Amino acid sequence: MTTLRRRTLAGLAAAALAIPRMARAETVEITVHYAQPHIYKDAKEAIAAAFARVEPGIRISWLTSPDYNDGLQLVLRQAAAGTGVDLSFQALNRLRVLTERGLAQDLAPLLAREGDPAALGYTPNILDLGRIGTTQAGLAFSASNSIAYLNGALLDRAGVSRDALPTSWDGVLDIAARLSRLPDAPDPLFFDWAITEWHWSALLLGQGGRWMNPQETRFLLDSPEGNAAMALFERIVRDGRMPNLTSAAAQQAFGAGKLGMRFASTANLRNMIRTTAQNFPLITMPMPVIDPQKGCLPVGGSAGVLMARDAAKREAAWKFLRFATGPEGTALMARNTGYVPVNQIAIDDPQYLGEFYRENPLYLAATRQLPITIEWYAFPGSNGVRISQAIVDNLARIVEGRAPAAQVVQDTQREVTRLLPRAS
Known part of the structure; x- marks a missing residue:
């Protein structure tokens, strides 16, 4: 009996040890x-x-x-x-x-x-x-996609009706001017332009433009739409009195009530709600699209x-x-x-x-x-990341006041063309 009992207990112990091993093997x-x-x-x-x-x-x-x-x-x-x-x-x-x-x-x-x-x-x-x-x-x-975040308290102070929000960039820049005239004026607006070219492309696509021709043989920033998009960005920076901030710094400034409007990805929305909840009413609105027939968003x-x-x-x-x-x-x-x-x-x-x-x-x-969104364009070849960085680096020249829009278009056109495998 003693030997049998020992064998039984030993068997049960072995089985007990085997169960975790089996569970681990199946994980x-x-x-x-x-x-x-x-x-x-x-x-x-x-x-x-x-x-x-x-x-x-x-x-x-x-x-x-x-x-x-x-x-x-x-x-x-x-x-x-x-x-x-x-x-x-x-x-x-x-x-x-x-x-x-x-x-x-x-x-x-x-x-x-x-x-x-x-x-x-x-x-x-x-x-x-x-x-x-x-x-x-x-x-x-x-x-x-790209949307606008607005500080409701600052809009109220500037006399902007929440029921008549702008649908054009002219309307946005008018609000920026009104915000800039407030006592202890905040920075009127910030347009997310860094990290990748994605958000800035809303200005290009909103004009009805495209990054490349259908055959992917030519970069099209020097097109009429590309030039118009860069000129609009220059207006946003200059007339909108846009500060030179990183996206992270803009997030903090907006949450603290020091920035009137921020144009950025809807991906930021939950963080925006968290950071603004105790400070002011948050408002969201669609991104202004320049051409109502051909314009779209990425x-x-x-x-x-x-x-x-x-x-x-x-x-x-x-x-x-x-x-x-x-x-x-x-x-x-x-x-x-x-x-x-x-x-x-x-x-x-x-x-x-x-x-x-x-x-x-x-x-x-x-x-x-x-309904007006299209795919996030992927540049051909192995230099996609370098192309994105080249575009962002050139946008920085406008934000920092180092070059006018027309020059930035020419320089970006030349740099990106060198990085494309089938550019003409």
């Missing part, structure tokens, strides 16, 4: 990268917590980068070193680089395995945000790119990507950021976001602009 850990944690952190953590309730066997290890350009370089370096991430949320205009380098896996077969994409909330327009040529390089996670945001090579990690990363871009994940993303939802079910089904938009009208400015 798959994936490395997921995303940029801009100051915007996305709350959303990503909320989505991960919800995902863990339905997929407890998948553990997520986060890797972050300050911005999209840094994120692309990080992923490229890791891929070259053989230590690549399993899933990366990249800027929509950087999917082209990852696809052309063979790093973005085609998601079309995985989507087909799930059934009809439209029935899952992935409409053709949503899928197009992540498509490069014939490759479904990513699934859109977030979408943004879509910003990110898409999840599947990069895992290990079969188990690949399957786990796909499950997380599907959840993050599905109805529940999209709703959590929208609630925790300010980005526009990119899953049609989340948009249409009241259980996800219907009540939210009714209770949070500040979020509506971005959704009202969706």
Whole structure:
């Protein structure tokens, strides 16, 4: 009996020890990268917590980068070193680089395995945000466009009616002049121009212009629309008395009530609400579009790119990507950021976001602009990041008063043309 009992206890102990080992063996850990944690952190953590309730066997290890350009370089370096991430949320205009380098896996077969994409909330327009040529390089996670944030208290002091907000840049600059005449006048406005060319392109596209010709053989900043957009930017800086700030400093100044208007991505909305809640009423309005027939706005945001090579990690990363871009994940993303939802079910089904938009009208400015948005353009070749930086560096010359608009157009045209692979 003693020997049998010892064997039984030993067997039970061995089994007890085996259970944790088995559980550990069945847990798959994936490395997921995303940029801009100051915007996305709350959303990503909320989505991960919800995902863990339905997929407890998948553990997520986060890797972050300050911005999209840094994120692309990080992923490229890791891929070259053989230590690549399993899933990366990249800027929509950087999917082209990852696809052309063979790093973005085609998601079309995985989507087909799930059934009809439209029935899952992935409409053709949503899928197009992540498509490069014939490759479904990513699934859109977030979408943004440019909106205006206004300090309601300062507008009241300047005698501006909240029911008659401007729809043109002339109207915006008129408000800027009125704000500048207030006692203890704040800085009237700030237009986000740095980091990438994305936000500034709202001025170019709003004129009906484009970055490149359809054949992608010529940069078009020296077009009539490009010249007009740069001249308008010069007016915004000069007539709007725009301070030379970083985006982060502008965020702080606006939250402190020292800046009357800020033109920036809707991605900043939740942070704006937090930082202004105790200081003044926040107002949002659509971005003025110059040409009502041809004008449009760029879509910003990110898409999840599947990069895992290990079969188990690949399957786990796909499950997380599907959840993050599905109805529940999209709703959590929208609630925790300010980005526009990119899953049609989340948009249409009241259980996800219907009540939210009714209770949070500040979020509506971005959704009202969706009909005039187009894709975030990705420059051809391997110099996309350098082209973005060249454009930003030249915009800085206007902000700093070092060069007039016409000269900046000429210099930017020349510099970018050198960086394009098929420029003429």
